Amino acid sequence: MKSFWQLWRDRCGRLSPLRMAALALLLFPLAKALLDAQAILHGARPLNDLIHRAGFWALIFLGVTLAVTPLRRIARYGNLIEVRRMLGVGAFCYIATHLTLFVSSQMFDLGKVAHEISHRWYLIIGGTAWLGLATLAATSTDGMVRRLGGMRWRRLHQAVYGIALLALIHYFQQTKADVTVPIFAASLFLWLIAYRLVAWWQDTSELSTLTLLALSIAVSLLTFIGEAVGIGIAFHVSPLRVLEVVFDFDVGIRPGWQVLAAGLAVVAIDFVRARWNARVAQVRAVAAE
Numbered sequence: 001m002k003s004f005w006q007l008w009r010d011r012c013g014r015l016s017p018l019r020m021a022a023l024a025l026l027l028f029p030l031a032k033a034l035l036d037a038q039a040i041l042h043g044a045r046p047l048n049d050l051i052h053r054a055g056f057w058a059l060i061f062l063g064v065t066l067a068v069t070p071l072r073r074i075a076r077y078g079n080l081i082e083v084r085r086m087l088g089v090g091a092f093c094y095i096a097t098h099l100t101l102f103v104s105s106q107m108f109d110l111g112k113v114a115h116e117i118s119h120r121w122y123l124i125i126g127g128t129a130w131l132g133l134a135t136l137a138a139t140s141t142d143g144m145v146r147r148l149g150g151m152r153w154r155r156l157h158q159a160v161y162g163i164a165l166l167a168l169i170h171y172f173q174q175t176k177a178d179v180t181v182p183i184f185a186a187s188l189f190l191w192l193i194a195y196r197l198v199a200w201w202q203d204t205s206e207l208s209t210l211t212l213l214a215l216s217i218a219v220s221l222l223t224f225i226g227e228a229v230g231i232g233i234a235f236h237v238s239p240l241r242v243l244e245v246v247f248d249f250d251v252g253i254r255p256g257w258q259v260l261a262a263g264l265a266v267v268a269i270d271f272v273r274a275r276w277n278a279r280v281a282q283v284r285a286v287a288a289e
């Protein structure tokens with residue numbers, strides 16, 4: 001029998017390399033912050049630096065949690081589902097830290113915290129996403145799944161897509177200068193949601209390699225267009241002028257290319273795994289004859 005805190009063990013109490021890897025991934029930002037401790041402490045705003053780090057990693061782990069379902073199908077590695085809950089709760093731990101650090105930046109004056117949150121749009125949106133994530137974390141136990149019933153639990157947890165959208169808006173709103181990273185993050189979330197929509201539309205759980213390729217190209221094109229229109233509106237320039245620098249790699253690799261590279265990596269994994277599985281099935285069939 002394993003204790004609930006022995007996160008590195010599976011349900012049967014055995015050591016699980018997959019769980020250990022997920023735990024290491026979740027602890028990585030903490031280890032990095034410790035390694036960067038000197039730089040953080042001597043920086044201009046140490047507390048603000050930590051608030052940013054916790055918020056950023058919460059968003060990353062939210063994305064990683066959403067990536068589990070597509071990735072387990074694409075990599076034909078069903079066991080990945082074993083760590084989805086751990087990753088989701090991990091994302092919540094970072095977001096709880098994010099809020100706690102914010103409260104400490106307000107000297108634990110809860111009246112001031114409430115005033116700040118209710119008077120700034122990006123904090124109202126972040127706060128709503130926070131409450132949503134807290135609800136999902138609180139209902140993530142086996143007991144809550146049983147109490148709510150599978151169907152109601154699944155419906156409730158579909159709120160994660162809305163929460164991710166709010167978190168991304170919050171991220172964009174507080175980004176003052178370069179929006180390359182927020183656009184890349186948003187395009188990855190778009191890919192993950194588009195994957196589910198296409199699977200639902202095709203009434204299948206597995207998308208073909210060709211569909212994955214088309215999806216990645218479409219998301220990449222949408223990212224280029226979205227970025228050009230966004231920059232066009234923000235800086236009053238023609239989106240066509242923004243699109244002109246897409247092939248100018250001296251000014252940086254645009255998020256559209258970055259999401260295309262990530263999409264092509266996924267297509268490659270799918271291609272290799274599909275052929276590998278077909279080969280194994282062939283060898284087994286020959287051996288059985």
Ligand code: HEM
Nearest residue numbers: 052055056058059095099102123126127129130167171174
């Ligand atoms: C009550 C809830 C929340 C509060 C009070 C809050 C507060 C803040 C503050 C003060 C900042 C820094 C702004 C600045 O320096 O000008 C920030 C940044 C950020 N927050 Fe939140 N936030 C909340 C919820 C969330 C949620 C739910 C997420 C995501 C799941 C999130 C993700 C982020 C990200 C990604 C950043 C930017 C990090 C970076 O610059 O790399 N926040 N938030």
